[in-house]
Amino acid sequence: QVQLVESGGGSVQAGGSLRLSCAASGDTASSYRMGWFRQAPGKEREGVAAIGRSGGTACADSVKGRFTISRDNDQNSVYLQMNSLKPDDTAMYYCAADRPPYSDIWSAPNSYNYWGQGTQVTVSS
Secondary structure, three states: OEEEEEEOOEEEEOOOOEEEEEEEEEOOHHHOEEEEEEEOOOOOOEEEEEEOOOOOEEEOHHHOOOEEEEEEOOOOEEEEEEOOOOHHHOEEEEEEEEOOOOOOOOOOHHHOOEEOOOEEEEEEO
């Protein structure tokens, strides 16, 4: 069992930056693939980025070059650095954990076993 707690959301103007954090506790979270998802009102939850236990990463085309996912296994934490934010990035952002063996599709919500409560990101133009 893994518990996930996100933090770092807030309101920023377009072009600004935010850094989201996700603290994991419980099981050996360092062996899990960790992902960030987001969901805007009226839209489906979508995968933003993911990172494996060895540091391999993947991200959505819509955030490439702007968002960076990282993890600190010693701190059982994962981060999402978001730069050059756009109004379209406005959403609730969720941290998720996928226990091994990993699912094939990193960006599918049903690939993940545990979820945090989310942190709101609002980007104004």
